[in-house]
Each structure stands twice: as structure tokens, then as C-alpha cells.
Amino acid sequence: MKYLKSLVQAALFAGLAACSSNPMTGRSQLMLVPEKQVISQSVSAYKAELAPHAKKGKLNDDERVVQRVRAITDRLVAQAVRYRPDSASWAWEVNVIDDPKTLNAFCMPGGKMAIYTGLIEKLKATDDEIAQVMGHEIGHALANHGAEKMSVGMVSDILISAIGGGNQGRQQAGQLAALVAWQLPNSRGAETEADRIGIELAARAGYDPDAAPRLWQKMKESSGEKGRFDLLSTHPASDTRMEELAALAPHMRPLYAEAAKNPAAHPTRLAANVREVTPGGDPASHVVAPAALRPLALVNPAYERFRAGEAMLECENCALGFSNRADKLKTLDARGDWESLAREVLEVGYSQDIAWYYLGRAAEGQGLSDPARRYYQQAINLARNKDTHCKGMFTDICNGIRLPEQAEAALARLGK
Numbered sequence: 001m002k003y004l005k006s007l008v009q010a011a012l013f014a015g016l017a018a019c020s021s022n023p024m025t026g027r028s029q030l031m032l033v034p035e036k037q038v039i040s041q042s043v044s045a046y047k048a049e050l051a052p053h054a055k056k057g058k059l060n061d062d063e064r065v066v067q068r069v070r071a072i073t074d075r076l077v078a079q080a081v082r083y084r085p086d087s088a089s090w091a092w093e094v095n096v097i098d099d100p101k102t103l104n105a106f107c108m109p110g111g112k113m114a115i116y117t118g119l120i121e122k123l124k125a126t127d128d129e130i131a132q133v134m135g136h137e138i139g140h141a142l143a144n145h146g147a148e149k150m151s152v153g154m155v156s157d158i159l160i161s162a163i164g165g166g167n168q169g170r171q172q173a174g175q176l177a178a179l180v181a182w183q184l185p186n187s188r189g190a191e192t193e194a195d196r197i198g199i200e201l202a203a204r205a206g207y208d209p210d211a212a213p214r215l216w217q218k219m220k221e222s223s224g225e226k227g228r229f230d231l232l233s234t235h236p237a238s239d240t241r242m243e244e245l246a247a248l249a250p251h252m253r254p255l256y257a258e259a260a261k262n263p264a265a266h267p268t269r270l271a272a273n274v275r276e277v278t279p280g281g282d283p284a285s286h287v288v289a290p291a292a293l294r295p296l297a298l299v300n301p302a303y304e305r306f307r308a309g310e311a312m313l314e315c316e317n318c319a320l321g322f323s324n325r326a327d328k329l330k331t332l333d334a335r336g337d338w339e340s341l342a343r344e345v346l347e348v349g350y351s352q353d354i355a356w357y358y359l360g361r362a363a364e365g366q367g368l369s370d371p372a373r374r375y376y377q378q379a380i381n382l383a384r385n386k387d388t389h390c391k392g393m394f395t396d397i398c399n400g401i402r403l404p405e406q407a408e409a410a411l412a413r414l415g416k
């Protein structure tokens with residue numbers, strides 16, 4: 001029992017030490033298993049999943065469907081690597097499993113994907129809808145949900161063993177956790193993240209965002225006739241899902257319109273990657289890494305409002321959260337990283353003069369004169385009419401900025 005107790009402690013300690021921030025959304029995740037390890041395990045799991053279908057002659061047996069799915073997925077992957085440039089080294093691959101009874105699709109860690117023909121046929125899925133399914137699945141992979149599920153599984157497994165199981169039970173449970181992690185239902189949080197990423201990848205790839213709520217609606221309607229590993233069993237469709245997707249769609253329409261204008265701008269990289277699965281091969285050698293561009297960040301409605309001059313900072317009690325970031329804000333300001341500066345300030349939402357002043361800086365830096373004037377004015381109003389932090393005791397979070405003077409100087413600089 002003493003041994004088990006120390007195991008639990010080790011796991012909990014590892015849990016504390018192994019919280020990393022999500023590569024797509026910044027959310028803090030439990031990460032006991034390195035993503036690299038999960039990716040390499042996925043290669044064999046993928047092979048095992050496809051093998052029986054290939055044996056029956058049911059893998060990629062309809063060239064037309066395969067071409068259709070690969071063309072769609074290719075465009076999604078081209079966008080995915082813009083958000084996570086390191087994923088350009090993944091051995092992305094998609095195959096079509098001919099199984100009309102199964103409504104399913106998946107993307108394993110590392111970009112190993114498949115779609116079952118049941119999903120396409122039963123839903124009479126359009127290209128836009130297929131793009132939403134695959135985009136969602138790619139979202140799980142980009143957000144590293146596989147490694148996260150495995151990590152959560154490991155901790156609960158060790159805890160269960162500590163309570164009652166023996167050595168053997170613990171080992172078996174551990175193996176099971178690793179093998180089936182990607183088949184376990186996703187948490188609501190993971191689903192929301194994947195939805196969020198999927199609809200945006202699809203929009204940037206030129207697929208209609210309104211297809212996202214429509215797809216899940218169709219899925220729900222046909223859920224009466226379930227097949228094996230039905231998508232809904234690993235991706236529970238909650239009642240709020242369609243509403244959330246419908247609310248996201250308007251924010252995605254500008255990206256969709258932009259992509260529709262430049263259809264030729266879609267590079268193809270998946271075609272070069274479609275090949276025999278060779279575990280241990282060097283996937284990086286197959287792909288040209290994209291230029292060292294700043295990775296895309298997910299569209300953030302709060303940031304869109306900021307650019308339109310309609311930012312909202314409403315938190316009265318966020319002084320601590322704000323002061324924790326004071327140094328970072330100062331650095332971003334000095335560096336002229338205006339987008340990151342605005343995002344940081346918006347994330348805290350602190351409704352004080354200094355926060356509005358930084359929004360003014362970020363807007364001015366981006367050449368958004370009207371919004372900048374508005375934010376500076378807001379800083380001035382607060383600094384004049386309230387006991388503000390830049391005048392009061394928390395001078396440290398103001399980074400030496402004098403308000404309202406500096407905001408007034410900025411307004412004068414911007415002119416009418």
C-alpha cells in the first residue's frame with residue numbers, strides 16, 4: 001500500500017509538473033504523455049484499424065470517393081499547418097473505409113485520418129459537411145486531445161489501483177488506457193475546442209461555416225440507426241452544440257468569403273503524403289516546412305470587436321490578473337507586437353485606464369485610428385474621474401505610464 005501511495009503522489013506531482021498550455025487555444029492541459037510518443041503509438045493503432053478493411057478489399061475501393069475526400073482534406077491540412085507550423089512534419093494521411101453501416105471519421109494524433117462511407121452516404125453529406133467533419137477531427141489532433149485523454153486516463157488508473165487493484169490490474173488498465181484513449185468519448189471542453197478549430201479551418205479552406213450546425217443536426221437525426229463506433233459515441237452531441245456553432249458561423253463568414261475569392265491559394269501537401277504507413281519513417285522528409293511565418297491564431301470574437309473599435313473591458317476585480325501580466329504587456333508594447341498586446345489585454349478584461357490605454361496603443365500601432373482615439377479617450381475619462389491604478393497604490397502595473405497625460409499626448413498625436 002505504501003508503494004501505491006507513493007505512486008499516487010508521483011502521479012499527482014507529475015500532474016502538477018505536466019500541465020502545459022494547449023497549442024491551439026492556450027487552455028491549460030494535463031500532459032503526462034509527450035505528444036511525440038502518442039503520435040508514434042498512433043501510427044501502429046492506425047495500421048491496426050485499417051488492416052482488416054484492407055484485407056476485405058474495403059479500403060479506398062471507390063476511386064471517386066477517395067479523390068473527393070482527399071481533395072477536401074488536403075485543403076484543410078493546408079490550413080492546419082498555418083496554425084501549428086510544427087504539424088507540417090506530421091505524416092498526414094487520409095483513407096476511406098467502405099463500410100456503409102458506420103457513421104464515423106477520425107484523425108489520430110499526428111494526422112492519421114479516415115472516414116467511413118456510412119457517414120457520407122447516410123447523411124448524404126455535401127463537400128461542405130465533409131469538410132466540417134474532417135475539420136473537427138483535425139481540431140482534436142491539433143489541440144492534442146489524444147495525449148490529454150491518455151494523461152487523464154493514466155492518473156485515474158493509478159488512483160483506482162491505489163484504492164484496490166493489484167499490480168497486474170494496474171498494468172492492464174494502463175495498457176487499456178493507452179490503446180483506447182482515442183476511442184473514448186471526448187469531454188465537452190474538448191468537443192467545443194474541436195468544433196471551434198474545425199469550423200475555422202473549413203472556412204479558411206473555402207467551406208461554408210453554416211454547414212457545421214447543419215451537419216450535427218443531420219447526425220443527430222440519423223443517430224437512431226447507430227453503427228459501430230458511431231461518431232456520436234466518441235463526440236457526444238449536446239443540445240448546445242448546434243447553437244454554439246451557429247453563433248460562431250457569422251465570425252467565420254469573412255474567412256470563407258476570402259477563401260472563395262482566392263481558390264488558387266490552397267497549396268496541396270496531403271497528396272505528397274498519401275502513401276503506405278511506415279512506422280519509424282521520417283515524416284519530416286516528405287514535407288517542406290512552411291516559411292517561418294507567425295502562426296495563425298484562432299479568430300477571437302473579442303479581438304474582432306477590438307478592431308472595430310467596440311472592445312469591451314468589464315472586469316472590475318481583475319487587478320491581480322492584470323498585474324500578473326504587467327511585464328509581458330510592457331514587453332509586447334516595446335516590441336510593437338500589437339496583436340498579442342490587444343489579445344492579452346482583452347483576455348483579462350480589466351476595466352481600468354491602463355488597460356484602455358494599452359488597447360489604444362495596440363489600435364494605433366495597427367493603424368486603426370478611430371478605435372485608437374476611442375480607447376485613449378476611455379483611458380482619459382477613467383483617469384480623470386476615478387481613483388485609478390496609475391495614480392494610486394498599484395503604480396507597478398502601470399509600467400511607468402502616466403495617465404491621463406500620455407493618453408492625451410497620444411490623442412493629440414492622432415489628431416482629429
Ligand SMILES: [Zn+2]
Binds near residue numbers: 235
Ligand atoms: Zn469530437
